[in-house]
Amino acid sequence: MLTFKSPEAVYLALGLSLIGTSLVYLTQGAFAIPFTGVIDTLWTAEANSDLTRTIVWDIRLPRLALASLTGAVLGLSGAVMQSLFRNPLADPSLIGVTAGASLGASLAIFLTSSQLYSAHSSLIVLSGGAFCGGLLACLLVYLLAKSATGFSVSTMLLAGIAVTAFTGSIGNVLEFFVDNTALRRISLWRMGGLDAATVMQVYTLLIPATVLAVVSWRMRMALNLMLLGDSHARFLGVHVIRVRLVLISAVALGVSTSVAMAGTMAFVGLMAPHFVRLILGPDNITLIPASALMGALLLTASDLVARVIIAPSEIPAGVVTALLGVPFFLFLLRRHRNAL
Amino acid sequence: MHSNPVLTARSIEVELGHKTILSPISFDLRAGEILGIMGPNGAGKSTLLGALTREVPLRGGEVVFGGKPIQAWSLEERAQYLAALPQFTYLQFDFTPNEVIRMGRTPYPRNRTLDQRVIERCIEVCDLAGCLSRPYTQLSGGEKQRCQIARVLAQLEDPPSRLESKLLLLDEPFSSLDVGHQQALIKHFRRLSERGLAIILILHDINALAQAADRLLILDKGSCLGIGTPNEIMTPVLLKNTFKVDAQITSNPITGAPWMNLL
Numbered sequence: 001m002l003t004f005k006s007p008e009a010v011y012l013a014l015g016l017s018l019i020g021t022s023l024v025y026l027t028q029g030a031f032a033i034p035f036t037g038v039i040d041t042l043w044t045a046e047a048n049s050d051l052t053r054t055i056v057w058d059i060r061l062p063r064l065a066l067a068s069l070t071g072a073v074l075g076l077s078g079a080v081m082q083s084l085f086r087n088p089l090a091d092p093s094l095i096g097v098t099a100g101a102s103l104g105a106s107l108a109i110f111l112t113s114s115q116l117y118s119a120h121s122s123l124i125v126l127s128g129g130a131f132c133g134g135l136l137a138c139l140l141v142y143l144l145a146k147s148a149t150g151f152s153v154s155t156m157l158l159a160g161i162a163v164t165a166f167t168g169s170i171g172n173v174l175e176f177f178v179d180n181t182a183l184r185r186i187s188l189w190r191m192g193g194l195d196a197a198t199v200m201q202v203y204t205l206l207i208p209a210t211v212l213a214v215v216s217w218r219m220r221m222a223l224n225l226m227l228l229g230d231s232h233a234r235f236l237g238v239h240v241i242r243v244r245l246v247l248i249s250a251v252a253l254g255v256s257t258s259v260a261m262a263g264t265m266a267f268v269g270l271m272a273p274h275f276v277r278l279i280l281g282p283d284n285i286t287l288i289p290a291s292a293l294m295g296a297l298l299l300t301a302s303d304l305v306a307r308v309i310i311a312p313s314e315i316p317a318g319v320v321t322a323l324l325g326v327p328f329f330l331f332l333l334r335r336h337r338n339a340l
Numbered sequence: 341m342h343s344n345p346v347l348t349a350r351s352i353e354v355e356l357g358h359k360t361i362l363s364p365i366s367f368d369l370r371a372g373e374i375l376g377i378m379g380p381n382g383a384g385k386s387t388l389l390g391a392l393t394r395e396v397p398l399r400g401g402e403v404v405f406g407g408k409p410i411q412a413w414s415l416e417e418r419a420q421y422l423a424a425l426p427q428f429t430y431l432q433f434d435f436t437p438n439e440v441i442r443m444g445r446t447p448y449p450r451n452r453t454l455d456q457r458v459i460e461r462c463i464e465v466c467d468l469a470g471c472l473s474r475p476y477t478q479l480s481g482g483e484k485q486r487c488q489i490a491r492v493l494a495q496l497e498d499p500p501s502r503l504e505s506k507l508l509l510l511d512e513p514f515s516s517l518d519v520g521h522q523q524a525l526i527k528h529f530r531r532l533s534e535r536g537l538a539i540i541l542i543l544h545d546i547n548a549l550a551q552a553a554d555r556l557l558i559l560d561k562g563s564c565l566g567i568g569t570p571n572e573i574m575t576p577v578l579l580k581n582t583f584k585v586d587a588q589i590t591s592n593p594i595t596g597a598p599w600m601n602l603l
Contacts, residue, residue: 086430086432087432088432088433221446224443225443225446227430227431227432227433227435228429228430228431228443229426229428229429229430229431231390231395231424231426232425232426232429234395234415235393235419235422235423235424235492235495236419236443236444236446236447236495237415237416237417237418237419237420237446237447238415239415277433277434281434281435281436281439282433282434282435283435283439
């Protein structure tokens with residue numbers, strides 16, 4: 001589809017929607033806070049009752065920040081991955097990166113279960129384990145799906161299924177061997193999605209998110225050229241192998257840390273770049289920033305729905321993104337079936 | 341006339357898993373010269389192009405480009421002097437033809453007016469004006485191919501009018517093109533070579549190649565069977581030995597280039 005919309009207008013629209021959604025996000029929930037109450041609490045430190053202040057500052061804001069940051073990381077990772085794999089169906093959760101990261105995090109808890117941790121060092125151990133698992137899964141799928149003539153979509157998706165199934169069963173086996181403390185920590189972590197988000201989690205994710213954003217923005221033009229083919233890109237001056245290794249590592253770092261901090265949010269990385277491409281076209285120069293914004297918007301909106309739909313109880317945000325994402329994925333599969 | 345060699349291959353050979361893909365080949369390519377590579381399917385034509393540009397690792401020999409070994413060039417610098425179009429392109433995303441051609445300008449610092457002029461010129465040369473409103477993925481095979489040719493042409497036009505010491509490699513660029521576009525592009529390649537550009541061209545159509553090239557290199561099973569002017573190479577015996585065809589050679593009444601008639 002050819003489009004002639006200005007990127008600036010799209011960034012602005014996405015940014016305003018994100019701010020609007022965030023404000024609604026802060027007012028809604030098990031305890032409704034009027035809009036003016038939220039604004040007052042955000043602007044002036046002491047204007048409201050302690051309860052409103054605690055809910056906004058200690059519960060909803062960290063969760064909002066974690067949701068939007070996770071969404072941005074996933075949207076950006078999806079955009080980068082689809083360009084790297086030269087394939088519009090690539091998504092961190094579909095090709096097994098999140099599953100690998102998830103197993104890596106469990107293993108990290110298992111291997112360090114005898115030691116005692118402060119809250120922060122345990123976050124770092126989790127992230128480290130998740131990163132190793134995610135990177136391994138990513139490289140494995142990449143090597144399997146790559147052939148002399150490019151990438152096979154079917155091999156990529158099948159390899160992703162295999163990695164997900166394999167890591168899942170290893171994870172199950174692991175549960176037989178861990179002691180009670182570790183098991184409790186693993187299941188606590190597995191259950192933990194965006195609820196119980198803390199400022200510490202946001203900070204931990206902020207570093208990989210920044211790395212990913214800087215690296216992918218610097219390599220935006222190389223990503224465009226690599227869509228032509230590896231040799232084509234080299235003839236245009238791109239160090240293809242170096243770019244690919246750096247970007248795969250950055251994506252694995254971002255996605256794995258997001259899994260460690262917020263759990264698995266399926267399909268955000270698939271949907272966000274697609275929506276952007278429909279509006280702005282496939283150029284990575286606009287795709288990269290807009291996908292980050294779109295991912296943040298998608299996950300924030302999904303988490304808002306997840307929190308209010310059966311209030312005062314709530315469902316995990318990953319369920320909402322999957323409910324949105326699966327039909328979308330099937331639609332894409334149908335549209336791209338010739339490329340399989 | 342241009343006489344200094346742009347590219348020199350000194351007994352380059354390629355091996356893949358103990359199987360010889362390319363037996364030692366040596367040749368010079370001078371500025372402004374068009375070298376045509378011909379040979380049956382699987383003869384090693386694409387491998388030869390790959391070996392010249394280090395896309396395929398060499399087992400022996402060396403390639404000198406612009407006075408220094410080709411591996412001594414940084415990729416960024418080389419991209420300003422050497423453009424190549426591999427046989428297959430994988431682009432599956434909806435870029436506009438304009439954006440695809442613009443990719444050919446990335447080796448150079450951005451210069452809006454020059455870029456625009458070069459792109460417009462390449463659109464005209466490749467007859468793409470009618471395709472610009474459709475995304476790349478919806479173009480026909482021939483239109484995609486012309487779009488890619490336009491991209492590599494745009495890569496070489498900088499600074500404009502200086503093409504000596506530059507090299508263009510094209511692997512089967514005409515496989516989906518109709519004769520009209522083939523002829524127009526061959527004429528354009530001849531114009532570029534007059535401005536000093538050296539070109540290596542792989543084509544299946546032997547007659548088109550004979551019209552386009554100053555010299556022909558004939559490959560079979562990885563060995564060079566001969567290199568020389570079209571008249572020297574296109575002999576019934578050599579064609580019979582390589583392609584297993586019975587052919588008679590006449591010459592084009594206007595250009596004098598040899599013409600193969602299948603018997």
